[in-house]
Amino acid sequence: MQDQITPDDAFGGPDAGDGAYALDTVAIDAILESVEAGDQSRLIELLAPLHSADIADVLEQISGAEREALLGLWGTEFDGDVLSELDENLRADLIETLPADVMSSALKDLESDDVVDLVEDLEQLQQTRVLDALEQADRVVVEQSLQYPEESAGRLMQRELVMAPAHWTVGDAIDHLRSENDLPYRFYVVVIVDPKMQPIGKVALSDLMSSPRDTMLATIMDEHFHVIPVTQTQEDVAYAFNQYHMVSAPVVDEEGRLVGVITIDDAMLVLDEEAEEDLRLLNGVGDESLTDSVLDTTRQRFPWLGVNLITAVLASVVISQFSDTIEAIVALAVLMPIVASMGGNAGTQTLTVAVRALATKDLTASNAMRVIRREVMVGLLNGLVFAVIIGVVGVVWFGSAMLGVVLGLAMIANLLIAGMAGILIPITLTKLKIDPALASGAFVTTVTDVVGFFAFLGLAAVMLT
Amino acid sequence: MQDQITPDDAFGGPDAGDGAYALDTVAIDAILESVEAGDQSRLIELLAPLHSADIADVLEQISGAEREALLGLWGTEFDGDVLSELDENLRADLIETLPADVMSSALKDLESDDVVDLVEDLEQLQQTRVLDALEQADRVVVEQSLQYPEESAGRLMQRELVMAPAHWTVGDAIDHLRSENDLPYRFYVVVIVDPKMQPIGKVALSDLMSSPRDTMLATIMDEHFHVIPVTQTQEDVAYAFNQYHMVSAPVVDEEGRLVGVITIDDAMLVLDEEAEEDLRLLNGVGDESLTDSVLDTTRQRFPWLGVNLITAVLASVVISQFSDTIEAIVALAVLMPIVASMGGNAGTQTLTVAVRALATKDLTASNAMRVIRREVMVGLLNGLVFAVIIGVVGVVWFGSAMLGVVLGLAMIANLLIAGMAGILIPITLTKLKIDPALASGAFVTTVTDVVGFFAFLGLAAVMLT
Numbered sequence: 001m002q003d004q005i006t007p008d009d010a011f012g013g014p015d016a017g018d019g020a021y022a023l024d025t026v027a028i029d030a031i032l033e034s035v036e037a038g039d040q041s042r043l044i045e046l047l048a049p050l051h052s053a054d055i056a057d058v059l060e061q062i063s064g065a066e067r068e069a070l071l072g073l074w075g076t077e078f079d080g081d082v083l084s085e086l087d088e089n090l091r092a093d094l095i096e097t098l099p100a101d102v103m104s105s106a107l108k109d110l111e112s113d114d115v116v117d118l119v120e121d122l123e124q125l126q127q128t129r130v131l132d133a134l135e136q137a138d139r140v141v142v143e144q145s146l147q148y149p150e151e152s153a154g155r156l157m158q159r160e161l162v163m164a165p166a167h168w169t170v171g172d173a174i175d176h177l178r179s180e181n182d183l184p185y186r187f188y189v190v191v192i193v194d195p196k197m198q199p200i201g202k203v204a205l206s207d208l209m210s211s212p213r214d215t216m217l218a219t220i221m222d223e224h225f226h227v228i229p230v231t232q233t234q235e236d237v238a239y240a241f242n243q244y245h246m247v248s249a250p251v252v253d254e255e256g257r258l259v260g261v262i263t264i265d266d267a268m269l270v271l272d273e274e275a276e277e278d279l280r281l282l283n284g285v286g287d288e289s290l291t292d293s294v295l296d297t298t299r300q301r302f303p304w305l306g307v308n309l310i311t312a313v314l315a316s317v318v319i320s321q322f323s324d325t326i327e328a329i330v331a332l333a334v335l336m337p338i339v340a341s342m343g344g345n346a347g348t349q350t351l352t353v354a355v356r357a358l359a360t361k362d363l364t365a366s367n368a369m370r371v372i373r374r375e376v377m378v379g380l381l382n383g384l385v386f387a388v389i390i391g392v393v394g395v396v397w398f399g400s401a402m403l404g405v406v407l408g409l410a411m412i413a414n415l416l417i418a419g420m421a422g423i424l425i426p427i428t429l430t431k432l433k434i435d436p437a438l439a440s441g442a443f444v445t446t447v448t449d450v451v452g453f454f455a456f457l458g459l460a461a462v463m464l465t
Numbered sequence: 466m467q468d469q470i471t472p473d474d475a476f477g478g479p480d481a482g483d484g485a486y487a488l489d490t491v492a493i494d495a496i497l498e499s500v501e502a503g504d505q506s507r508l509i510e511l512l513a514p515l516h517s518a519d520i521a522d523v524l525e526q527i528s529g530a531e532r533e534a535l536l537g538l539w540g541t542e543f544d545g546d547v548l549s550e551l552d553e554n555l556r557a558d559l560i561e562t563l564p565a566d567v568m569s570s571a572l573k574d575l576e577s578d579d580v581v582d583l584v585e586d587l588e589q590l591q592q593t594r595v596l597d598a599l600e601q602a603d604r605v606v607v608e609q610s611l612q613y614p615e616e617s618a619g620r621l622m623q624r625e626l627v628m629a630p631a632h633w634t635v636g637d638a639i640d641h642l643r644s645e646n647d648l649p650y651r652f653y654v655v656v657i658v659d660p661k662m663q664p665i666g667k668v669a670l671s672d673l674m675s676s677p678r679d680t681m682l683a684t685i686m687d688e689h690f691h692v693i694p695v696t697q698t699q700e701d702v703a704y705a706f707n708q709y710h711m712v713s714a715p716v717v718d719e720e721g722r723l724v725g726v727i728t729i730d731d732a733m734l735v736l737d738e739e740a741e742e743d744l745r746l747l748n749g750v751g752d753e754s755l756t757d758s759v760l761d762t763t764r765q766r767f768p769w770l771g772v773n774l775i776t777a778v779l780a781s782v783v784i785s786q787f788s789d790t791i792e793a794i795v796a797l798a799v800l801m802p803i804v805a806s807m808g809g810n811a812g813t814q815t816l817t818v819a820v821r822a823l824a825t826k827d828l829t830a831s832n833a834m835r836v837i838r839r840e841v842m843v844g845l846l847n848g849l850v851f852a853v854i855i856g857v858v859g860v861v862w863f864g865s866a867m868l869g870v871v872l873g874l875a876m877i878a879n880l881l882i883a884g885m886a887g888i889l890i891p892i893t894l895t896k897l898k899i900d901p902a903l904a905s906g907a908f909v910t911t912v913t914d915v916v917g918f919f920a921f922l923g924l925a926a927v928m929l930t
Binding site: 068184269271276280320332349367 | 706729741769780835
């Protein structure tokens with residue numbers, strides 16, 4: 001069976017393109033109808049063709065009540081892979097509510113690394129619940145992986161892998177693979193190890209296939225490859241896969257012994273996570289998901305708004321210092337938000353570029369000075385341009401040349417500072433080993449607000465009164 | 466040789482961890498010294514162990530003058546893969562400046578899809594320059610790919626692939642692979658096609674390897690797989706790979722005939738691009754890179770700041786309607802930015818979640834209503850909480866209970882509106898087939914600024930004067 005993804009239909013419903021997208025509203029409605037009708041065979045028939053990731057999406061998109069009903073009707077038919085596709089918070093809920101028999105039958109469908117990925121975010125009590133549902137052998141493997149730090153290569157890797165000594169021939173390897181009946185579900189390379197179990201090369205399956213049986217693996221193995229320390233952060237792992245277009249890489253322990261392998265599909269998920277995290281943090285959102293309750297979401301967002309309130313009050317304190325000036329010239333109150341807001345935007349622009357460049361390691365000690373200089377120049381240039389524009393606006397609007405000059409000067413000052421803050425703050429945080437995406441935003445806007453109001457009102461106080 | 470990536474060193478320099486990271490400042494300094502010394506053999510020796518992606522990073526991180534000197538010294542030794550690793554703008558510059566002989570020798574190193582990826586962003590004149598440097602055969606392939614729309618599967622796919630009829634045995638396939646001497650550089654599956662060249666299944670190499678020679682491919686082929694229409698957007702392709710954990714997928718033309726294959730490493734790059742694009746657009750940055758000149762960068766950012774200026778002036782117009790009120794109670798001027806800024810932040814929070822959820826198709830017609838309701842409730846709740854906090858601040862600071870009440874009510878109104886705008890605007894834009902990340906930011910902040918100032922000053926005018 002062939003599916004064509006045409007995600008335009010995601011917002012389609014009845015009018016949706018060719019409706020081929022596995023998950024258009026029509027499909028979901030049909031599923032919900034079968035649930036309401038309590039028609040299990042129909043439900044199973046509808047879910048059968050769907051990928052577990054799509055089924056997870058269904059569960060995420062329907063209401064809590066509908067979800068409960070669906071799971072109840074699905075029963076032990078429940079597909080374990082769906083669990084690993086669900087977003088964390090919903091997954092935790094499910095694991096709490098799923099009956100023991102459903103759980104254990106569900107877990108049988110999973111690879112060890114999926115189970116790890118599944119239990120690591122759970123609280124102690126739920127973890128034990130899952131681990132108990134596992135067979136002894138699997139449980140041991142999972143518990144071993146859980147020994148490694150969170151978000152480390154050790155958690156990401158799969159332990160099932162294919163290895164061979166360098167003196168084997170292609171024929172030996174193929175015969176081994178044919179005889180071996182417990183092969184990993186998916187593998188792309190044979191890792192070549194020395195007697196001490198240290199990886200010394202790898203042979204891509206495509207090379208293995210296309211070489212004569214009597215070829216020695218040593219002669220076709222790729223000796224230039226990356227090994228990943230088991231303790232390396234998943235972020236660095238994803239970076240390596242992306243930077244070097246790796247498809248799979250051996251993971252080694254402190255003694256350099258082969259302990260597992262990480263494949264590109266794992267890295268791809270991490271890369272996606274990390275990019276999304278930068279986006280969220282930069283815009284003041286935590287690790288929330290659409291299925292979170294109103295209360296959870298409110299609690300999640302509160303701290304970010306709290307920080308913003310403090311910086312906003314700080315800006316107000318600055319303004320309050322110039323109450324008399326404002327009282328004398330009320331036009332200042334009208335115009336002052338412009339300078340601050342422009343600074344905030346310019347600062348965010350620089351900050352965004354800087355944070356991404358730091359994440360992708362395009363911004364390093366080698367070019368930091370040049371980039372800083374560039375951002376300052378850009379801030380100055382845009383400052384000059386917008387100084388003229390806003391200056392004219394000020395003059396035309398309030399008919400005071402001097403007011404226009406004040407506006408222009410304040411604009412230059414603030415965009416210049418915005419550029420500096422936007423680049424210096426994330427670099428400094430990185431040097432302090434703090435995630436620049438996390439805190440930079442608040443710092444930068446504080447700077448641009450304070451400077452914006454102070455420059456504008458201060459200049460006005462001096463030059464207009 | 467084994468490299469361990471320890472990107473902490475990216476900001477390391479001499480004090481950098483174990484310095485194993487291919488690109489610590491030490492390495493770059495050494496390279497630059499060899500360039501200054503004009504010592505070509507030393508330069509080549511230093512670059513040899515580096516991955517082309519790392520060499521590209523070096524070129525991106527050194528100054529323009531240093532770059533020129535390095536390339537001059539490197540000469541025809543120049544590695545073509547570096548071209549495809551460079552960021553677009555710098556790549557364009559290079560292609561303009563590289564001598565013809567260097568170009569043609571460089572291009573020989575590249576796969577057809579890399580060449581396509583390389584020329585598609587170039588202007589007509591440069592394109593011809595590159596195409597002329599190609600051998601006839603390659604040129605035809607590249608020109609064919611360029612027939613497909615930009616950012617389509619047709620541009621992304623590689624045409625080199627391995628296919629076989631269903632009636633072949635594993636042995637036939639392996640013998641074919643061994644005899645075939647023009648195999649793709651990297652492949653993971655054998656695509657099974659019918660006589661009309663339409664894909665009817667695929668066999669992972671790992672399954673091919675582990676099956677006896679006499680097994681019919683028909684019996685081990687996976688018939689449940691995604692085919693990608695050659696005209697599908699690369700964004701949708703990346704989504705499919707990420708959603709369904711695909712490793713490679715056949716690409717078909719209008720008649721469903723196999724025309725190429727896309728592999729996960731291509732999809733990974735696109736996914737990274739698309740996530741970065743969302744981040745940039747949401748924060749008002751275009752497709753710029755660290756190597757852009759000051760002037761280019763200034764020009765790039767100008768339009769975003771221009772739009773922001775318009776919305777800021779709009780807010781000022783609202784404020785100006787209440788000049789008399791402000792003149793009477795200058796405290797209003799001091800406090801009014803708080804309400805606006807809180808609204809802006811709350812709106813951005815919702816917007817960020819919405820834009821990502823739309824990109825990952827977690828927000829669809831099926832759950833839109835529920836999500837909208839949730840965002841409104843969250844806005845209301847946080848509004849109530851911060852209304853109390855800011856109300857108290859107002860009372861304590863200016864000793865007017867009424868002022869506190871006004872502040873609180875305005876806060877509730879603005880956070881409520883912020884929640885609505887943050888979710889409704891991106892959904893509407895999506896329905897209008899406009900990228901929500903592109904325009905939402907400006908709309909949302911305009912709404913929150915206008916509503917923020919209007920609600921606060923309007924209420925003040927009514928209740929305080």
